[in-house]
Amino acid sequence: MKAPFLTLAKPRGRFTLIYIILFGLSLVFGYMNTQLVDWNDSLARLGQEIDSEMMALEMIVRTEGIEATAQHCRDLLERNVLGAKDFESNRFYRIESNEGETLFANFPAWDVENIDSRFDDFVKLDDLPRDRGGEFPTWEYFRWRINPDFDLLVRNLELPDGSLLALGRDLNFIEDIRIANAALIGLIVALFAAGGIMGLGMIRSAYQRVDTILSTCHSIINTGNLSKRIESEGGTYDPERLAPALNDMLDRIERSFMAMQLSAANIAHDLKTPLARIRTKVESLQQGQKDELNERAKEILVEIERMQKIFNALIQIALLESGKPLNKKDSVALDDVVSGLVDFYISVFEEKGLILTCDLSPVSIEGDRQLLEQMLSNLLENALKYVPEKGKVHVETYLDRGVVVARVTDSGQGIPDAQKLRVFEKFYRGQSSRSSEGNGLGLSIVKAIADAHGGEVSLSDGDPGLKVTIGFER
Amino acid sequence: MPTQLTVEDLEIDLMKRRVTRAGDCIELKAKEFALLEFLARHKNEVVTRTMLLEKVWQYHFDPQTNVIDVHISRLRSKIDRGYANPLLHTIRGVGYRLGNA
Numbered sequence: 293m294k295a296p297f298l299t300l301a302k303p304r305g306r307f308t309l310i311y312i313i314l315f316g317l318s319l320v321f322g323y324m325n326t327q328l329v330d331w332n333d334s335l336a337r338l339g340q341e342i343d344s345e346m347m348a349l350e351m352i353v354r355t356e357g358i359e360a361t362a363q364h365c366r367d368l369l370e371r372n373v374l375g376a377k378d379f380e381s382n383r384f385y386r387i388e389s390n391e392g393e394t395l396f397a398n399f400p401a402w403d404v405e406n407i408d409s410r411f412d413d414f415v416k417l418d419d420l421p422r423d424r425g426g427e428f429p430t431w432e433y434f435r436w437r438i439n440p441d442f443d444l445l446v447r448n449l450e451l452p453d454g455s456l457l458a459l460g461r462d463l464n465f466i467e468d469i470r471i472a473n474a475a476l477i478g479l480i481v482a483l484f485a486a487g488g489i490m491g492l493g494m495i496r497s498a499y500q501r502v503d504t505i506l507s508t509c510h511s512i513i514n515t516g517n518l519s520k521r522i523e524s525e526g527g528t529y530d531p532e533r534l535a536p537a538l539n540d541m542l543d544r545i546e547r548s549f550m551a552m553q554l555s556a557a558n559i560a561h562d563l564k565t566p567l568a569r570i571r572t573k574v575e576s577l578q579q580g581q582k583d584e585l586n587e588r589a590k591e592i593l594v595e596i597e598r599m600q601k602i603f604n605a606l607i608q609i610a611l612l613e614s615g616k617p618l619n620k621k622d623s624v625a626l627d628d629v630v631s632g633l634v635d636f637y638i639s640v641f642e643e644k645g646l647i648l649t650c651d652l653s654p655v656s657i658e659g660d661r662q663l664l665e666q667m668l669s670n671l672l673e674n675a676l677k678y679v680p681e682k683g684k685v686h687v688e689t690y691l692d693r694g695v696v697v698a699r700v701t702d703s704g705q706g707i708p709d710a711q712k713l714r715v716f717e718k719f720y721r722g723q724s725s726r727s728s729e730g731n732g733l734g735l736s737i738v739k740a741i742a743d744a745h746g747g748e749v750s751l752s753d754g755d756p757g758l759k760v761t762i763g764f765e766r
Numbered sequence: 767m768p769t770q771l772t773v774e775d776l777e778i779d780l781m782k783r784r785v786t787r788a789g790d791c792i793e794l795k796a797k798e799f800a801l802l803e804f805l806a807r808h809k810n811e812v813v814t815r816t817m818l819l820e821k822v823w824q825y826h827f828d829p830q831t832n833v834i835d836v837h838i839s840r841l842r843s844k845i846d847r848g849y850a851n852p853l854l855h856t857i858r859g860v861g862y863r864l865g866n867a
Contacts, residue, residue: 590859601828635797636823640836666827673831734830 308492315488323477334466335445342447342459349457350449358455362387362395369398384444384460390453399444399460435463505535518546558719562602562731566595598731605733609718612663612740620660626698627652627689629665634687637672646679648672650687655696657764659745667741670734671700671760679704679757696764703757712751738762771806773865776845776853778806787845797822798841805854805864814861838862 352361365385386397394401434446444460451457508522521542524535573588573595634650641648657664668687675685683703690697707715714720716739719732735749738760742749747764771778775788783799785792794802801822805813815834819825838854846852855863 594859604828632823636825637833639840640831640833643836662826665825669825669827669829673829676831731830 308495312488315484319481319484323481338445338461338463338466339447342445342461346447346449346457346459349459350451353451353455353457358387358389358451358453359395361457366396382462382465384446384458384462386456386458386460388456388458390451390455399442436460501532501535505538509538512542518542518549555718558732559602559606562719563599566599570595602731602733605731605737606718609733609736609740612737612744618660618663618744620662621658622661623656624659624661624664625654625656626664626668626696627654627656629661630668630687630689630698633665633669633672637669637676641676641685644676645681646676647682647684648687649684651690652688653690655689655691657696657745657747657766663741663744667738667762668698668700670738674734674760675700675702675704678702683757692763694766696766697761699759699761701754701757701759703754706753706756706758707751715751716749771803771809773806773809773853774851775849776806778803785845787849792844794841794844797837798844801837801841802845802864805862808864810863810865810867812857812861812863817861 349361349365352364356364365387369383369385384399386399386401387395388397388401389395434444434448436444436446443463445463446458446460449457449459505522508520512518512520521539522535524539525532570592573592577585577588630650630652634648638648672685672687679685679702685703686701688697688699688701690699715735718736721732739749742762742764745764747762750761750763752759752761769779769781771780777786779785780803785794785799785802801818804818804822816828818834818837819827819829835856838856842852842854846854851866853864853866855866857863
């Protein structure tokens with residue numbers, strides 16, 4: 293059963309809910325705030341405009357008289373002396389003489405007493421922000437909605453001689469701005485909503501990726517099947533990048549695991565033969581004669597010893613591969629090591645009809661002498677095992693451009709290229725070596741010892757035969 | 767510290783590094799002498815291949831070939847060949863013993 297993507301039982305569900313509530317609240321608050329601030333600011337601005345013009349007109353009335361002022365206003369509108377674009381629709385004047393005669397007006401007169409104050413068709417705006425000096429008479433602010441297209445903010449000034457100055461500004465102008473603002477808010481809401489939906493989509497897809505990754509992990513945990521991989525679309529955003537990294541990790545684990553399984557299988561296989569022999573021998577012991585007992589016991593010991601050798605070799609390789617520093621680190625003369633080994637092995641080479649020669653330049657490296665002896669003896673023993681009668685084996689030590697080299701060249705069959713890398717694997721036995729004795733660990737040990745000394749083992753063809761070169765950078 | 771080791775009619779002069787059997791002088795190489803000396807110091811004891819490898823050659827690896835046997839057989843051919851009574855014995859599956867006691 294597939295659980296719904298968003299439930300309050302999951303953190304992501306709760307997170308989404310909290311996000312939506314907070315986002316909604318902030319949106320409402322932001323909208324209200326914008327509206328209020330905008331309306332009040334605009335009113336105040338218009339009020340200030342009216343204020344300053346009113347001051348100017350009052351000055352004209354005082355110096356030139358009311359009629360000149362009316363003329364001035366008429367001139368102002370007719371000539372558009374201020375050059376304002378919205379000039380005609382935005383400026384309104386009403387000038388009456390002290391005898392009640394309308395000297396100039398471009399909006400109708402009103403009767404404050406007869407207007408029903410319950411309607412905001414004519415509202416007294418007491419709360420307008422104002423900044424006035426004491427010398428000015430009382431200003432009155434009105435909003436007068438004459439008709440839907442004719443909505444004015446008006447100030448009245450009754451002059452001491454009884455004449456009247458009324459100045460107005462069109463509030464539809466503010467309404468236009470408010471509509472534009474509302475549209476802007478709408479756009480912002482739409483953008484935020486779109487962003488939210490997209491974000492939710494991304495979060496959802498991210499969580500779905502995490503879910504896929506989780507389900508693969510659980511599947512591996514439950515079944516132990518390391519071959520499963522996370523489906524990946526190869527994207528670049530984070531959960532997507534996680535998948536290949538996890539897959540690479542799984543590859544690596546699987547490889548190690550398979551190598552381990554293979555090693556285990558090989559160990560089991562190699563121990564099977566000595567165990568089977570021991571079993572046969574013990575079985576024959578049950579019905580055997582007494583003097584036969586000793587003989588069988590010895591044979592059993594040989595098999596046990598063989599198994600112990602395999603174990604010892606495996607333990608030694610494991611220790612060397614563990615990367616722990618060498619126990620001993622002395623200056624070891626490789627030429628001296630080789631000459632001792634040649635002396636040690638020469639008779640057994642002779643017995644087998646092989647010619648062992650050497651060409652030794654004095655070279656030395658830092659390391660563990662016993663391990664280096666073991667490494668080189670393994671190479672000599674390999675030659676001893678695989679080089680046919682009358683063959684030649686040549687050992688050299690020399691310095692090549694700062695690299696200390698030990699090399700064993702033989703005249704045997706060599707190793708096909710395809711097997712050259714595999715021979716270093718534990719328990720690997722090439723076709724030609726299957727019949728011979730040995731546990732398939734010799735070259736693994738050689739490589740492990742060389743690695744532990746910072747050396748590199750390489751195999752090449754020896755025209756004919758095999759050339760094993762171990763180089764140590766100094 | 768004895769300067770001479772004797773195993774029946776085999777005499778080893780450690781100072782002069784000379785070996786005689788029943789009065790006959792036997793020529794040995796340096797390692798053959800060292801091998802014989804070690805066996806003689808443990809006369810009538812069973813000596814394992816590993817002991818020989820470690821004490822005579824100071825090697826601590828495990829040869830997969832019969833290299834020790836070859837060294838023993840070469841030594842045997844020098845000290846036992848032509849004498850009625852062999853001194854150097856192979857103890858199968860274990861090692862070697864010098865002496866008949």
